[in-house]
Amino acid sequence: MQGGYPIDLLVVQPSFLREEEPSPNLPAAVLVKRKGECPRLREIEQYQPLPQLMQAISSAYAAIWGADLPAGTAGGAAVIGICSASGGAGKTVLALHAARQAAATGKRVFYLNLELWNASGEWIGRRRSSAAPRPEDGEDAFSRLLYTIKSSPASAAARLAEARERDTRLLIDYLPPCPYPEERLSMTADDAVKLIDCVSASKEYDLVVADLDSGLDELNRAVLERCDRIWWLVPDQAAARRKFALASQYWKRRWPDSFGRSERKIVCVGIGTSDSPDKRPGIDGWRAGSCGWLPEIPLWRAGSGPDGFGGIGSLPPAPAYQAAVVRLLEMSGLRGEGGSGYAAEADRGGTARDGQIADRPERYGIG
Incomplete structure (x- = not known):
């Protein structure tokens, strides 16, 4: 991060964050055991089935950037x-x-x-x-x-x-x-x-x-x-x-x-x-x-x-x-x-x- 690499979404446990909250310009979400641990941040429950976890990460990305993660397919369903x-x-x-x-x-x-x-x-x-x-x-x-x-x-x-x-x-x-x-x-x-x-x-x-x-x-x-x-x-x-x-x-x-x-x-x-x-x-x-x-x-x-x-x-x-x-x-x-x-x-x-x-x-x- 300090080296200037672009970040699409930072997903970490609360212990990895600094004591102060991340910059508003940093697209971040925290993995929590239960909702309410970090009420001022975007929370994602860590312990859930992997497909649901991946979907929660995708939803966090969509909420921050206003777009879906790249799907890689063309045409409608x-x-x-x-x-x-x-x-x-x-x-x-x-x-x-x-x-x-x-x-x-x-x-x-x-x-x-x-x-x-x-x-x-x-x-x-x-x-x-x-x-x-x-x-x-x-x-x-x-x-x-x-x-x-x-x-x-x-x-x-x-x-x-x-x-x-x-x-x-x-x-x-x-x-x-x-x-x-x-x-x-x-x-x-x-x-x-x-x-x-x-x-x-x-x-x-x-x-x-x-x-x-x-x-x-x-x-x-x-x-x-x-x-x-x-x-x-x-x-x-x-x-x-x-x-x-x-x-x-x-x-x-x-x-x-x-x-x-x-x-x-x-x-x-x-x-x-x-x-x-x-x-x-x-x-x-x-x-x-x-x-x-x-x-x-x-x-x-x-x-x-x-x-x-x-x-x-x-x-x-x-x-x-x-x-x-x-x-x-x-x-x-x-x-x-x-x-x-x-x-x-x-x-x-x-x-x-x-x-x-x-x-x-x-x-x-x-x-």
Whole structure:
């Protein structure tokens, strides 16, 4: 430092600092055992999983310099939107399985929950034992990011780096649930699209998985049109099929141009139906881009089970569901470079944990 070498970020333990505080011009952060040890300095908790530690360092850099650490990749991330006209269809479970399956092949994945009642904390990140927001939970991260995107777009990437969190088990990044529904209710369609654009254009990710509310309002319509692929869940029930038909007809009538641009991107995903081609889900007169299938897992409906990768959090693992999600990724144009070994392993009922795929550098890309 005294020799004049440039410093991007100094990350040290408090004992390495002089008694007086560092110069305001010195980009520094301190490694602490717990927050509050050096309240006047930028603190980073030292004892946490390495991916989270590295992300905290990246966030400190972004906060100081107003930019992300160099990512080294070009182009934006592909975006998959997961929706349904029926509540309780399993959108979040599918979204997290898709994110984890893609991450298991080396893909950099961001999970974005845009539901009004975001319960993804039951499966990812730190469990919230109380509905009351706590400062340490990053209670305003979502709203601060939205505000920055609208008021200072040039600083949005840096704010995203500060706001995001890492699930080290699923190997995905995400935004912590916003504890105030008013923030989500005030979000416009344009805000939601800009939020997705911010994540996609950050060059930090290969895939964004957007988890949407049931229904088809202006915000959902705009997000779905922005997506590269749309997975529309249709449970194998007469009422669910009717809701799917009504929603798609409404979209076509209310926003005909938007529907025309989006129809080819839709993958109609049946749940609990036969996988045979002649019995795949569909609606008379509906021309979806393709159709897929997911098995019904009765054990998931009955209750929780042991923690495991395949079942996401408290859900018991289900190899058949994992394999079906892999097939969905492939039929949606998310093809692996270098073979389909991962899909074959999932079909055999494997769990494809990190060590099992380390020698297969498959990458996915929309195409």
